[in-house]
Amino acid sequence: MQSIGGLHIQYYEVCKRKLWLYSKQIGFETEHERVIEGTLLHESSYARKEKELAIDQAVIDVVDGEFIQETKLSSKMQRVDEWQLLYYLYLLKQKGIEKRGKIAYTKEKKVVEVTLTEEKERQLKRKIADINSILTSEFAPKLKKMPYCKNCAYFDFCFITEEDADAT
Template identity: 75%
Template sequence: MAEKIGGLHIQYYAVCKRKLWLYSKQISFETEHERVIEGTLLHENSYKRKDKELMVDEYAKIDVLDSDYIQETKLSSKMQKVDELQLLYYLYLLKKRGIEKRGKIAYTKEKKVIEVTLDEEKETMIKKTIAEVYKIIDQEYAPKLKKLSYCKSCAYYDFCFSIEDGEEDAT
């Protein structure tokens, strides 16, 4: 468990184990991907008056911090469960350092904000998730390709489907 994991590791774990593995090996196609660029612009232009980007041990970046909450800003709630998992991870990291906060996720396109709280059950789930992330990133080879409904919108789509042609599992 030498590698430190950040919020994207947790997010990718929930979205696609193969994407997580590729990202952990620094195989990245996302810097030029349209959705990533859109999210980066959103992040840079949102909440300018609040303290932004709290770094936790140089590997986890929290979007916004105020006296009561940490907040993540997302474009839409299409992946709300994934977003919640990422925010719970940040709440867990802070709790381990003696900082107890609540979390909010702001969905800008929908003008919707949801609150996220870390309780004992969710903390146990996060610990299990962290262990699973380490198992995946420590594997010698990438997990087998699984064709998912959102693959076509992924920055890794061409990479995965050009290499694994004919080896996909339907889910």
């Protein structure tokens, strides 16, 4: 079974088909897309952080004893960001470390607090089970056009394949 990382959670929330394509290593994220999703923001500020925690392949900033923090460009994917951070809180809890989370959005200069409640943990476990079933599925989830598609690294793959299918 594939181990689940923060990116799996992110893709699951954005598009289950994207999650499946990523897990099969079909294509890869473009630099452009990584910038959009704020990944590079963290990498560029890496050297400035004093205390960090490595959780799966992510490096999380420890703000103080109680909080871990992620820094993102904008809050347009806030729901997705929150689930990703909840997943990191969940992984920490598995290691016996209980924290709360903060997401700092640099563009809007706002900070959102995230808490892994019992209910959130239940929902997260359901998501993890669903992610596992997508990852072990032989076929990609059906294509569902959405506004995010135009920023997705798999856009050509999804839509050229569809056009080909339509043409046959």
